[in-house]
Amino acid sequence: MYVVIGVLPFIIQNTNFHHVMVIFLIFAAVGEAWNIITGFAGQTSFGHAAFFGIGAYTSSVLFWKFKINPWAGMLAGAVLATVTAAIVSYPAFRLKGHYFAIATLAVAEIIQQLVVSWDYVEGATGISIPVVADGFLNLQFHKSKIPYFIIAYVLFGVVLLISYLVENSKLGYYLKAIRESSDAAEAMGIDHALYKLIAMMISAFLTAIFGSLYAQYILYIDPFMVFSMNISMKIVLLVVLGGIGTIMGPVIGAAILIPLSEYTRILFGGTGKGIDLIIFGMLVVLVACYQPHGIVGMLRRMSLLKVSATKGGGATHAGRNAVS
Amino acid sequence: MLAQVIASGILMGFIYALVAIGLTLTWGVMDIINFAHGEFLMLSMYSAFWMYTLFRTDPLLSLPLEALLIFVLGYVTYKIVIKRVADAPGLTALLATFGLSLVLRNLAQFLWTPNYRFLNQTLVTDKKLAFAGIVLGLPQVVASVGSVIMTLAVFYFVQRTRMGRAIQATALDKATAKLMGINTELVYGVTFGLSGACVGVAGALMSTFYPIHPESGALYSLLAFVIVALGGFGNIKGALQGGIIIGLAEALGGYFLGTQFKYAIVFLIYLLVIQLRPQGLFGW
Numbered sequence: 001m002y003v004v005i006g007v008l009p010f011i012i013q014n015t016n017f018h019h020v021m022v023i024f025l026i027f028a029a030v031g032e033a034w035n036i037i038t039g040f041a042g043q044t045s046f047g048h049a050a051f052f053g054i055g056a057y058t059s060s061v062l063f064w065k066f067k068i069n070p071w072a073g074m075l076a077g078a079v080l081a082t083v084t085a086a087i088v089s090y091p092a093f094r095l096k097g098h099y100f101a102i103a104t105l106a107v108a109e110i111i112q113q114l115v116v117s118w119d120y121v122e123g124a125t126g127i128s129i130p131v132v133a134d135g136f137l138n139l140q141f142h143k144s145k146i147p148y149f150i151i152a153y154v155l156f157g158v159v160l161l162i163s164y165l166v167e168n169s170k171l172g173y174y175l176k177a178i179r180e181s182s183d184a185a186e187a188m189g190i191d192h193a194l195y196k197l198i199a200m201m202i203s204a205f206l207t208a209i210f211g212s213l214y215a216q217y218i219l220y221i222d223p224f225m226v227f228s229m230n231i232s233m234k235i236v237l238l239v240v241l242g243g244i245g246t247i248m249g250p251v252i253g254a255a256i257l258i259p260l261s262e263y264t265r266i267l268f269g270g271t272g273k274g275i276d277l278i279i280f281g282m283l284v285v286l287v288a289c290y291q292p293h294g295i296v297g298m299l300r301r302m303s304l305l306k307v308s309a310t311k312g313g314g315a316t317h318a319g320r321n322a323v324s
Numbered sequence: 325m326l327a328q329v330i331a332s333g334i335l336m337g338f339i340y341a342l343v344a345i346g347l348t349l350t351w352g353v354m355d356i357i358n359f360a361h362g363e364f365l366m367l368s369m370y371s372a373f374w375m376y377t378l379f380r381t382d383p384l385l386s387l388p389l390e391a392l393l394i395f396v397l398g399y400v401t402y403k404i405v406i407k408r409v410a411d412a413p414g415l416t417a418l419l420a421t422f423g424l425s426l427v428l429r430n431l432a433q434f435l436w437t438p439n440y441r442f443l444n445q446t447l448v449t450d451k452k453l454a455f456a457g458i459v460l461g462l463p464q465v466v467a468s469v470g471s472v473i474m475t476l477a478v479f480y481f482v483q484r485t486r487m488g489r490a491i492q493a494t495a496l497d498k499a500t501a502k503l504m505g506i507n508t509e510l511v512y513g514v515t516f517g518l519s520g521a522c523v524g525v526a527g528a529l530m531s532t533f534y535p536i537h538p539e540s541g542a543l544y545s546l547l548a549f550v551i552v553a554l555g556g557f558g559n560i561k562g563a564l565q566g567g568i569i570i571g572l573a574e575a576l577g578g579y580f581l582g583t584q585f586k587y588a589i590v591f592l593i594y595l596l597v598i599q600l601r602p603q604g605l606f607g608w
Binding site for chain 1: 351357405408409412413414415416417418419420422423424425426427429430431433434538546549550552553557582584585587588591592594595598599602603604
């Protein structure tokens with residue numbers, strides 16, 4: 001699967017397609033990051049746009065105001081997002097279920113509104129990242145989208161690896177225990193606040209990295225683009241669509257959702273009448289109604305049916321596919 | 325001046341509360357987050373607009389029609405979409421209602437353009453009420469009073485009628501309610517309809533002073549999420565008090581810190597309250 005994604009843009013030489021692939025990789029990776037805190041640890045976050053936006057703004061502002069290399073800015077953004085995640089989510093972990101979800105939403109909205117009225121970063125106008133010479137070091141490429149694709153692809157691979165490592169480590173087992181029953185996990189001696197905090201910090205760090213990459217790719221950001229609830233919801237939707245709590249889920253979800261939204265936008269968006277989003281919304285409703293367990297759930301049921309004749313290992317089978 | 329700000333904050337609070345009560349009903353009874361709630365509100369506002377534009381019927385007179393229309397919309401939404409996702413794991417229902425909100429919002433944009441529309445010749449337009457140095461717009465006062473009446477009606481319905489008690493019973497324990505002979509399917513449908521009727525009324529009332537466009541409902545549903553969580557999920561009294569708190573926070577925050585920060589203050593209040601009462605003000 002990972003190899004196929006890597007080869008595709010070299011087979012299909014089309015700028016629109018390359019654009020869709022870059023956006024797909026960015027959102028698949030952010031979906032994986034969100035999946036760590038919500039899929040594994042069961043803490044629904046409706047506010048990941050906050051980390052995405054912090055990543056995008058930190059690297060952009062550092063580059064624009066202080067000429068700091070975007071790679072260093074990316075790292076700075078990730079660290080800042082991690083610190084923010086720690087500060088805001090630690091007190092919020094006492095909250096259960098929806099109360100936590102609304103708290104994350106509130107945090108993201110507050111940050112968005114502060115940025116909107118912050119003149120130093122141009123407020124609602126947004127930042128145009130200064131165009132400099134092409135090159136890996138500057139993280140800007142003007143002739144082709146392929147270098148962006150390769151960078152996104154490599155970083156996405158790292159995220160997949162991290163997700164896999166988290167899932168199959170002690171941390172992953174603790175997180176799933178907390179998800180299933182936080183009281184029982186605590187009775188077993190698992191410090192649930194600590195592990196949720198670690199999961200949230202990893203998740204925020206990775207999300208911010210891709211926020212920076214997104215900013216460097218689009219070369220323009222404003223608070224409504226990167227901090228908006230639409231970004232948070234897009235992340236939630238694609239993971240739920242693909243299959244929450246699995247490593248393949250976010251990838252499959254993004255592979256369906258991103259091309260769908262980008263291509264309907266390219267095809268119908270020009271009319272300005274919102275036809276693209278009507279079609280997109282209808283498909284989302286249909287999937288939710290007929291595939292409530294997500295696409296991975298559907299595949300797993302199908303493979304279970306086949307595998308059960310020989311061996312009852314459908315779940316581990318699907319798990320192994322995730323990294324190959 | 326301060327009294328003026330407080331008074332208008334409370335007026336808006338009652339309207340927010342009515343929208344939030346609609347949301348808290350479905351959230352509390354069925355554990356479903358209806359992301360299309362704001363779009364129901366928007367559709368009610370458009371329907372009031374068209375009733376006025378096409379038939380010269382004042383929003384205050386066409387109000388029962390909007391309530392009925394959105395009740396039916398809620399009921400049908402339950403039957404066609406929500407029913408299928410009600411028992412699905414965690415966030416699937418959210419996926420469905422979010423998709424629905426996209427469809428409704430963009431359908432409105434497709435049919436009626438994204439332009440802002442105003443009703444500026446209604447029975448209450450441009451009239452003012454002055455009382456002890458406080459001047460309030462009549463549209464806001466009427467909308468607020470109407471919201472209070474609807475809130476009381478919903479409260480009475482849920483507390484006192486047979487159907488209302490069936491809703492409460494189903495919210496507590498669906499399986500047992502079913503065993504007791506309650507038609508839980510009907511209860512869910514009616515709950516969704518009632519939730520729609522709340523925004524149906526709120527939309528008609530708001531159409532007299534609020535711009536009508538496809539995004540009209542978005543801000544209200546966002547605030548309603550916070551109000552519902554502030555008051556405790558499924559709690560009507562909580563939603564009412566949460567609405568007033570948020571209305572006041574918005575008005576006072578805008579007055580003291582500048583309007584650009586008024587919603588930041590609203591969300592901050594939620595975060596602070598939730599630290600003291602993790603289950604919301606009236607949740608359990």
